[in-house]
Amino acid sequence: xxxxxxxxxxxxxxxxxxxxxxxxxxxxxxxxxxxxxxxxxxxxxxxxxxxxxxxxxxxxxxxxxxxxxxxxxxxxxxxxxxxxxxxxxxxxxxxxxxxxxxxxxxxxxxxxxxxxxxxxxxxxxxxxxxxxxxxxxxxxxx
Amino acid sequence: xxxxxxxxxxxxxxxxxxxxxxxxxxxxxxxxxxxxxxxxxxxxxxxxxxxxxxxxxxxxxxxxxxxxxxxxxxxxxxxxxxxxxxxxxxxxxxxxxxxxxxxxxxxxxxxxxxxxxxxxxxxxxxxxxxxxxxxxxxxxxx
Numbered sequence: 001x002x003x004x005x006x007x008x009x010x011x012x013x014x015x016x017x018x019x020x021x022x023x024x025x026x027x028x029x030x031x032x033x034x035x036x037x038x039x040x041x042x043x044x045x046x047x048x049x050x051x052x053x054x055x056x057x058x059x060x061x062x063x064x065x066x067x068x069x070x071x072x073x074x075x076x077x078x079x080x081x082x083x084x085x086x087x088x089x090x091x092x093x094x095x096x097x098x099x100x101x102x103x104x105x106x107x108x109x110x111x112x113x114x115x116x117x118x119x120x121x122x123x124x125x126x127x128x129x130x131x132x133x134x135x136x137x138x139x140x141x142x
Numbered sequence: 143x144x145x146x147x148x149x150x151x152x153x154x155x156x157x158x159x160x161x162x163x164x165x166x167x168x169x170x171x172x173x174x175x176x177x178x179x180x181x182x183x184x185x186x187x188x189x190x191x192x193x194x195x196x197x198x199x200x201x202x203x204x205x206x207x208x209x210x211x212x213x214x215x216x217x218x219x220x221x222x223x224x225x226x227x228x229x230x231x232x233x234x235x236x237x238x239x240x241x242x243x244x245x246x247x248x249x250x251x252x253x254x255x256x257x258x259x260x261x262x263x264x265x266x267x268x269x270x271x272x273x274x275x276x277x278x279x280x281x282x283x284x
Contacts, residue, residue, distance in 0.1 A: 011248055016258065016265040027183055029171050036178020038227075041169055041234035053258060053265045085180075085254035086267055088246055092183035094254045104230055106153055112227035112236045116158065116195060123158040123195045125228055 010090045018049060019091040025061060026091055030103065032110075033082040033096040039103035040111045044093070056081045058097060075139045077101030105140070107132035152232045160191060161233040167203060168233055172245065174252075175224040175238040181245035182253045186235070198223045200239060217281045219243030247282070249274035 007013045018026050025043040048059040058071040058079040072078030079097040104111040113130040149155045167185040190201040200213040200221040214220030221239040246253040255272040
């Protein structure tokens with residue numbers, strides 16, 4: 001057991017005290033539980049976070065859609081939660097997931113399909129692991 | 143070669159076009175290149191990002207310190223960049239690093255040393271991989 005003084009300390013305590021930003025969001029990093037690859041970075045509000053913890057399926061808050069959405073709702077490519085972790089100051093969450101299909105809306109397994117390289121005093125991108133698992137025009141057609 | 147129309151497309155192009163938020167920051171996820179473990183989530187402004195790309199050492203922007211800092215500047219626990227990746231809409235960066243010592247200011251290897259578990263309709267935390275590699279009171283003493 002922790003000492004009573006420590007239990008509500010955000011860094012050393014065991015109380016779940018997510019620190020939402022001014023927009024009411026925490027940052028979430030989803031990694032592939034099988035490969036360790038970072039799949040996506042997204043945001044959860046309090047509701048999305050509660051639903052994710054309770055259901056074991058990833059819910060996010062869409063800043064563009066202004067609505068809660070279950071990952072894979074449109075595409076069928078869902079994320080099952082394997083483990084959730086909180087960071088030291090409780091403003092970021094790491095979720096190890098079992099990814100069904102592709103995590104990225106462009107059809108790639110991960111959103112991180114381009115490498116950043118130093119070039120001419122600046123930077124440029126190059127494709128890596130950029131094969132599409134689905135055609136977004138087919139999956140998200142209206 | 144990409145078609146000229148695509149080269150500046152943030153999602154399908156190869157031009158480095160980081161999308162900074164209202165505070166001038168992009169989100170960065172650092173993972174341990176050896177184990178795939180997520181070490182920390184932090185932020186970079188344009189300057190920090192340029193310095194990181196150019197130097198191969200991680201620089202971040204501290205919202206609390208209001209200054210640029212090189213990771214490990216105080217603690218000696220630096221991060222050498224192994225690979226940097228950009229996400230689809232260019233507002234998040236994944237950095238695979240070689241972590242020297244501990245990444246977390248609390249002395250743990252990773253900032254994610256607590257698991258989130260469903261409990262009584264809510265959530266609670268429990269320690270996991272929470273051994274300290276250094277004593278923060280020793281390392282950050284004034």
